[in-house]
């Protein structure tokens with residue numbers, strides 16, 4: 414969801430439309446050279462204008478400290494991690510503004526531990542949909558997610574959708590399914606030469622099958638089949654959506670001209686995945702209409718069943734577009750975030766072998782050290798709190814959603830004693846909050862003990878300082894789902910393997926971030942060694 418950090422561009426839509434119209438003339442006019450010249454001229458003017466606006470803080474926000482865009486851009490280009498960026502780019506503005514500061518133009522970024530102000534922001538103000546709708550209608554992100562899914566809407570529409578979905582995430586977690594998938598996934602590790610495994614694709618396959626079965630009652634078959642159409646198509650979309658060239662959605666249409674094959678491939682993959690998801694929903698709807706599934710108890714129904722049943726009762730999705738947006742959102746949010754988080758977790762334990770050993774000792778103490786795969790029970794997990802401490806610390810360091818979607822300040826607001834004028838877009842910058850030295854002691858250090866019962870997280874803070882899933886009513890619906898799956902994956906991997914970074918790893922001198930929009934490790938390979 415961090416994808417929408419590109420909100421800077423929304424107010425440039427008129428200029429983009431003008432250039433687009435000029436561009437269309439290229440195909441119509443007899444004087445093609447002249448039209449081409451006009452197009453280029455208008456494009457350069459637009460780029461200069463947007464660059465200028467990136468540096469200019471509007472008068473109404475000049476009372477706030479601002480972050481210089483050049484070091485920020487350089488830090489992103491250098492693939493720096495969040496803690497380095499917090500130190501080198503955000504630190505001074507964060508300190509001066511008590512956590513409230515401006516980045517670029519018209520953006521207030523909040524990175525604070527002042528308790529209520531966070532919840533105040535995310536619950537009171539609506540998500541800023543202009544970020545989506547100002548993009549051209551052919552914008553790939555709009556094409557994929559739509560604008561009506563539960564993650565994007567606010568007010569009554571949000572309440573109605575979330576009420577239908579909540580029961581699917583409040584029932585007890587599918588522990589056995591998570592365990593079985595993990596066990597099946599060991600074959601992927603065994604099949605890699607030298608058990609050197611590109612770790613993100615590995616976790617993506619396991620987590621995709623989990624959301625498929627638990628969320629949609631559908632087996633994507635990603636673990637068993639390397640070439641399954643689902644992960645393959647999704648990979649094309651992920652690669653396209655998070656490539657730096659889509660940082661400027663107002664230029665989507667132009668990029669389509671400049672990179673036609675990239676655009677064609679991306680749009681083709683989006684059409685394909687959306688089509689597959691809607692076919693899956695159609696089949697399920699037909700089953701429900703034929704009452705095939707009527708024996709499933711209410712509290713065991715998957716998310717898709719709940720959504721379709723509500724639709725059949727006339728209380729569900731207002732349109733096919735809303736259903737499609739929700740399927741796309743759950744497909745993406747339901748697995749990519751968890752896969753990224755697990756990848757960073759394995760990295761952390763590869764470079765902190767002492768933590769890996771301690772975690773393994775705890776797991777073996779509860780689950781035994783036999784030479785066979787064992788699926789943990791809920792009770793087992795409860796007895797190994799260290800796993801959750803490791804996962805929480807990893808989520809602090811590498812929040813998979815580094816910023817929340819922008820909110821629109823609907824009225825003049827006082828934030829930590831600082832005046833924020835009406836209509837200012839506000840972004841909660843989780844990365845900066847989690848790596849703010851005024852909030853966390855030595856934030857660059859990996860230290861799971863922060864989350865011990867008497868650790869820093871419990872004793873130091875009054876307000877919310879750990880927010881990878883956001884919080885409150887608008888918090889992540891999949892928090893328990895994700896954390897439970899992560900604990901099971903970690904417990905079973907610790908029992909079966911030890912792991913390290915290969916000698917030639919590009920991460921030996923520190924982690925390299927592959928994508929800053931949804932924090933991803935760059936080409937991370939983990940080398941596993943079997944224990945039995």
Ligand code: HEM
Pocket residue numbers: 414535563564565575624628742743746747748750751754812813814816817818819880881882883886887888889890891892894895
């Ligand atoms: C490590 C894993 C995950 C992280 C860090 C994460 C993070 C977040 C965050 C920060 C938000 C709030 C976004 C905002 O307000 O702008 C959010 C919302 C959401 N997440 Fe997650 N998420 C994770 C896993 C999941 C999973 C497994 C699912 C589904 C099974 C999921 C589904 C959603 C949905 C549907 C929303 C929108 C909720 C709403 O607006 O009512 N997420 N997530």
